Amino acid sequence: MTAYIIGFILLIITLIIIGLLLRKRIYDQVDRLENWKMEIMSRNIASELSRIKVLNLSGETQEKFESWKGRWDFILTKELPDIEEYLFDAEDAADHYRIPTAKKTLQTINVKLETVEKDLEKILSELEELIHSEETSRKEIAELQPNIKGLRKQISQNRYQYGKADVRFEVELDELDQKLNRYFELTESGNYIEAKHLVDELKENLDETKVHIEEFPGLLKSCKHELPAQLDDLSSGMKTMKEDGYRIEHLGFENEISGYQQRLLDCITALEKGEVETAKETIEEIDHRTAEMYELLEKEAVAKGYIESNMANYERTLDEIASTFQETKVEVETLRKTYYVDDQDTEKYISLEKEINSLRKQLEELKEKLEDSDTAHSELRSMVENGLDQMKEITKNHDAFKDRMLNLRKDEMEAKERVANMQDEINAIHRRLQKSNIPGVPSFIWNAMDEAMDKNNRVLAALDKQPLDMAEVQQALRDGAASIEQLSEQTDMMLDQAYLTEQVIQYANRYRSKFPLLAAKLEESERLFRSYEYELSLEHAAKAIEEVEPGALKRIEEYQLASSEG
Structure with a gap:
């Protein structure tokens, strides 16, 4: 029961404190609004309005002045006193803890003061605009008057x-x-x-x-x-x-x-x-x-001068190109009897001839237009310029074509030199095999050599054909070179295996008496060696020595490599 009483007392105290706080807030707002009202009342609006007296108080100016003065008087005599009454009402409501009523009253006061503030701002703004307009206009008119007189004087004089x-x-x-x-x-x-x-x-x-x-x-x-x-x-x-x-x-x-x-x-x-x-x-x-x-x-004058300066050069250059091409034409017919000219080169050759013939027709047309007077010199200049540009391109393409024709002979000589070198390489490999001091040469080496010889002969056969097809010759050269390279690699590998096998067998002989099984494997290796099967012979000998002395093969290989380099 006591707890309920204490709780009730605490609740009452809490409510009193809340009420006091809310009332304090109301009082603070009343003070703020009172200060705002007093600040408005203290403004010297009448003094500001008196500035207008420097102007002519008539017409629009008088109407505005009376409107502004009437509004300010109404604010002082009616609106601000009413706001004072509202402030008393809000304070009284707060004294009796009618907080919602006090808040509503304060909100009304705030709206009225804001309206008064906006009206005063508008009055002062319109006043400033009016005074500024008068001052600006007066100064501008003072500048405009002499300008008008000056223009009138300029016209008169x-x-x-x-x-x-x-x-x-x-x-x-x-x-x-x-x-x-x-x-x-x-x-x-x-x-x-x-x-x-x-x-x-x-x-x-x-x-x-x-x-x-x-x-x-x-x-x-x-x-x-x-x-x-x-x-x-x-x-x-x-x-x-x-x-x-x-x-x-x-x-x-x-x-x-x-x-x-x-x-x-x-x-x-x-x-x-x-x-x-x-x-x-x-x-x-x-x-x-x-x-x-x-x-x-x-442009026409320059074009006429250009035609007169370049027409002779145009005709002379075309004659020189045609003459040079005729020489090339004779040379091409001679080359065709000996060499095969591919379709691409033939097309370029035919194209060059067509372009030269086209320029000849253009030259005739140009001469005809020079004879009559209907065609402008600027148009004729364009024809000459285009023709000269075409001649430069034809000369360039013609020179490139002649170079390709000359390269046919050069390529033939280079091909003959290469096939001779390839034959020398084959002969060198054959001599090396003869001097190798091995029991014999495996059949696959002889087969590879026969194939290399055969492909070398194909190059010779391609070079003997008439007309000579250099594309076929070049392909035959590539095939022959690849065949000789393969022969050389196989020969090197076979000889290296044979020499290494001899070294391994000689090194392993020191263990023959101690290891009967090793002796048997070495005998098999020797048999294979005498049968020209050097790769299998090396495998048997290497396996036998590695079982007795691991790492021996590597040391033998290093020794053989050092000896060959020395």
């Missing part, structure tokens, strides 16, 4: 540079002056924001007018004098070129120049009407196209 367009520019400057006067009217009536927009528009119009006035003399000069003079010079130059034999009719510049001359007249009219961008595009187009025309005419 240089009317000859503007032709009929001087009236249009005067009208544009009058319109700018009207907007300037409108600005002063707006500021007098207190409409500074609208005046600022008008100043921005005035600046943009003035900049555009200034650019047009500054550009106009140059554009008019281009349309009236510079470009017409260029077109006249171009026409005159084309006439001279035609008289000098240049082929430029295909370019069709006459009609194009006539069209541009008419467009320049239209361009002058467009400028006088104020269509500056249209005129600029026309001038840029004609200027660019005129440069292209000069470039194309120069």
Whole structure:
């Protein structure tokens, strides 16, 4: 029972503590909001609003001032006192532990203070914008006025540079002056924001007018004098070129120049009407196209000079190639009687002849076009350049073909030398066998030698064929070389085995009297040795000596190797 009482008391104490903590939080928030309210009340908004008095308090400015002042008075006389009452209510609710009610009241106060804060920020922002607009506009107008006067003076002093367009520019400057006067009217009536927009528009119009006035003399000069003079010079130059034999009719510049001359007249009219961008595009187009025309005419002039300088060389080079190929043709026919020319070389040979014949036809066509006057020199130059490039390629391929034909004879001589060397190798192996002092030569060695001889004879037979097929000769040489290499390897191995067997038997003789079984094996080894079976003889002798003296075979081999190297 006592435990329940104690627990109940502890619960009450806990609830009291929680209530006190929650109430403390409410009081803290009340203090924070009270400080916020007091900070708003202490702001010198009236002093800020008094800054507007430097402006004309009429029209839009007066409306804004009255609106801002009314809003600030309402905040001071109504909203902030109401917030004070809310703060008392929240504090009273906290005193009586009505925490939810206090929190709701505090939330309402917070929303109202935030609204007041935003309204004040808006008032000060609009005030600053208005004052800044007035100040900026005043400074800009002070700069714009002399600029307008300067442009009017420039037109007045240089009317000859503007032709009929001087009236249009005067009208544009009058319109700018009207907007300037409108600005002063707006500021007098207190409409500074609208005046600022008008100043921005005035600046943009003035900049555009200034650019047009500054550009106009140059554009008019281009349309009236510079470009017409260029077109006249171009026409005159084309006439001279035609008289000098240049082929430029295909370019069709006459009609194009006539069209541009008419467009320049239209361009002058467009400028006088104020269509500056249209005129600029026309001038840029004609200027660019005129440069292209000069470039194309120069290309034709250079092409004519190129033709005159290279035509003789073109014909002479082709004659030299044809003459050289004719000599090669005779040589090839002679070689074909002796050597076999493969299909690939034959195709290249035929291709060379076709290309030379094609160039001859092209030369005739070129001469015909030079006789008439319909083909441009630039086109003829391309034909000459392509032909010269083809001749370089033909010369290169022709030289490579001649080298291959010469290599047929060289390959034949090298093949004969190689087959003689191969025969010498076979003879050297045969002499070595005769001097070897072994009981005899195994049959497989003689068979290998016969095969090597046979393949060597095949090379000789291939070399005797008419016409000579070097591909067949080369294959026969490869087969013969492989056969001789195999013969040499087999001979070396057989002789090494025979000599090693003799050494093993001589070394093992020291144990014959002590080991009857070893003596019997040695006798079998000797029998095989006399039967030319050197590999089996070595196996028997090696096995016998290893049973008596392990490692003996290795020592004998090392001794034999050292002796042979010595």
